[in-house]
Amino acid sequence: MFPFLRASDIDEFLYICQFKSFKNKETIFQAGSSSRKAALVLSGVTRGYFINKNGVEKNIMLRVEGNFISLPEWFFDNSPTKYSFEAILTCELLVFNLADIEDLAKKNPAIFDLYIRALKETIIKVLGRIESLIDLTPEERYKELLDKHPQLFQSAFNKHIANFLGITPVSFSRIIKRMKENPQR
């Protein structure tokens, strides 16, 4: 997964990690907690979400294997956070403390690169999501997601996908219907 790491670097990383499995709907990181952790997704799909002011869950990101996940408010202090992460398929994760990886990064340049890379990759992923949201119609976003992550559509609930696309399940149903009736557009 990370070819620029030597075996000894991987050992150092694994030393601060804990392997954990989660089933569908199990909580990985809970909003409101404060033990600054992050994880590398080895398999499965996770969703990061928050509860909006009307009490409605909103999926802010979907993260699959090879992605790092963390509650971003943990980045700066120990304050409780508003985001949560949960498995939407059976997941395997390597969980570690942010403090541990930062200590390692200061000592080991390869881990420094790994950590920086994880942060940069998150930025690029998240910018790509903004691009979709400001430039594409919901229908185009649906097609893009279908293209990028077809595995999602075999397993995740439509309501989660709709939520991620920023539309209602009702509107999502209509899009699917429109595309069935009019496949070419």
Place this chain on the structure above:
Amino acid sequence: MFPFLRASDIDEFLYICQFKSFKNKETIFQAGSSSRKAALVLSGVTRGYFINKNGVEKNIMLRVEGNFISLPEWFFDNSPTKYSFEAILTCELLVFNLADIEDLAKKNPAIFDLYIRALKETIIKVLGRIESLIDLTPEERYKELLDKHPQLFQSAFNKHIANFLGITPVSFSRIIKRMKENPQR
């Protein structure tokens, strides 16, 4: 701006920086170029944008004083990028090479912290933007932006603001009108 830095750390940082001024509409970083740079915004407002498949500019972010900006594709290689940055007000920037700051970060823990902080801050900013885009209506996003960055509305063109909000200038005009007629909602 960064109280956790000592004077000597700031000196080290300034040593790799170049001070530059930009007028309204001047290009800061050009899509398609490949000299991996970043900058700290000291004053003014910048917009990062890309040209979509129909040839239309899309503002992916607005960055103000205290923010770091960079073309994110530079993070990983020297490939030309699709994003550009331009000043939408007179701007003062500290421009530096990404390679230089990473070298410094490996040697100086305070610069390490500065660099990590800049990346993390970007993630949080950008996640906040996604939150708005999936959870709020265009009208609510307008109010949020008005609240967060009132200075934008005195200087930037409405078309840039509309573009940033992910709507057309026509729709933006209608929102302003609706709110004038119905201030309470």
Place this chain on the structure above:
DNA sequence: CCGCATTATTATCTTTTGTTAATAATTCAG
């Protein structure tokens, strides 16, 4: 400071979304 070019507003029309509610399909636990 003038005039041209850019930007903003308004109107009209079409398309899409949100909301609510009713019904159908499906999951999943026991």
Place this chain on the structure above:
DNA sequence: CTGAATTATTAACAAAAGATAATAATGCGG
């Protein structure tokens, strides 16, 4: 395997956005 609970689809209506075009208001260079 069965039934209750969750999820998905469809319908009907209201509200909002997109597109296009015409007009008004601004910005800005010479």
